[in-house]
Amino acid sequence: MSQPNAQPLQIKVAVLREAGAPLQIENATLGAPAPNEVRVRVVATGVCHTDMVVRDQLFPTPLPIILGHEGSGVIEAVGSAVTTVAPGDHVVMTYMSCGLCLPCETGHPAHCSHMHPLNFGGGRIDGSTSSCSCGDEHPIHDHFFGQSSFSTYAMANERNVVKVSKEAPLELLGPLGCGIQTGAGSVLNALNVEAGSSFVAFGAGAVGLAAVMAARVAGATTIIAVDVTPSRLELALKLGATHVINSREEDPVQRVHAITGGGANYSLECSGRAEVLRQAIDSITILGTCGIVGATKMGTEVSFNINDVMIPGKRIMGIVQGDVVANAFIPKLVDLYLQGRFPFDKLCHFYQFDEINQAMADSESGITIKPILRMPATQA
Structure with a gap:
């Protein structure tokens, strides 16, 4: 059964259009979730060294693309085949894996045989995307690490969202999905x-x-x-x-x-x-x-x-990614943090979404260890 909030919607995204160029905040349209996908209202997202590596195209991806891969937020819509999470759940988004290859089947999804196309290919495994520019409706590459969280909303897969305790500060948790987890x-x-x-x-x-x-x-x-x-x-x-x-x-x-x-x-x-x-x-x-x-x-x-x-x-x-199964590992890190035994918050500094290029510059200069972008309260 389709959900009323599963229709396409207008979002704001940070787009990389040229290698090495500043990211541009733009309006875009995000489509409805596929059967195995979830749409997440992004509360905050970490800025990772890998985002800057791809910005400079040292790891090539198709352009234009929405980067970002340390997102945390609230699920607002799910596809018809999703069974493990539901609207309202707090989640951390992490890397994407296929779930079917030998590394995935033997407990090493971070070394998935399809790691590159699923995380750096600029779309789903079939090449399709969820995002397009407003006005001309030209597709924008997305699904970076299965999420593209430099966006007010992100489309992820059921496989790469991790449900976390609502007792934990959601805006802080995004970096657990990549850098801290690694x-x-x-x-x-x-x-x-x-x-x-x-x-x-x-x-x-x-x-x-x-x-x-x-x-x-x-x-x-x-x-x-x-x-x-x-x-x-x-x-x-x-x-x-x-x-x-x-x-x-x-x-x-x-x-x-x-x-x-x-x-x-x-x-x-x-x-x-x-x-x-x-x-x-x-x-x-x-x-x-x-x-x-x-x-x-x-x-x-x-x-x-x-x-x-x-x-x-x-x-x-x-x-890669600590060779962890994120659904099992990230909740453990959350528990350690809540117990005061893993104070990763001491690495973090918050920026507003439109300060994304400054956050990247501060990370590269060493001023900030782990930048986290807060998304605007008004989500469109």
Whole structure:
């Protein structure tokens, strides 16, 4: 049965029309949900490094496109086949997966065989979109990470919305769908950092600091943050780091080995820089594991000493979204936050929707660790 509020409606969106250009706030029309889709009134959305990587087309997507992939909001309409969520539910939107390929079926949807077309293809898997410009009705590419949340309303799939407690502050929760989930999930799920171990995060942005907080939750006893910004290193100490290293002032590999007495059990490369990945690999100990989450330009390569990896049995692991099943993992992060054990709010600063380009600039300059855009109270 169709719902009265499931009809097309007028929305405001931030559109990328040219590589590297500022995003433009425009009016658009959003269609009705497909049978397996939900329409979400976006309350707020995080700004992620990946949004800027795509803005600059280091990860190519079709243009024009509505970016944004850390949205939180309230479901207002659902398609006829949706069974797990309903209008009125508070949700966090996360990455999209197909649910049918081998990685999805074996509990690794973040490594879905269709990850690129579903998250970077600019539409649904069949190429269709939900959004079009007002006036000329030209289609605008959307479904970025299955949501395109730089918008007052977003069209998502039942698979990539996560119902969350109404006790939690909804406007704060969007970053749990990507950046915070990636850092925390890498530690608690992919790397499976255990109590008493040593861990080092290379890069103390949102992902790296989420990893630091998660390492504390996991019970790691030596937690090291590496960065070049003193204020971020100071915050890392407040969030659970036992040591910090300014890599502009000292060799991080030598310092990690000195702190740990031979290398860390786990390292996580969060900066997206090839030379830093080499440091993350060199900083781990015998049978240590280095995880890679930093987004780099397509085709980026890195060199390392093969014998220094092979002989000590080091492991190098690529990680997407913390390799988590978001429906199970995000509610756990919400619970940890409500208990005061995962204070990711200390990374966040709010901006109004029309300040989106300033939010991106502040993120790139290091002024803000995790920008969150508040959507206007009037939703059209």
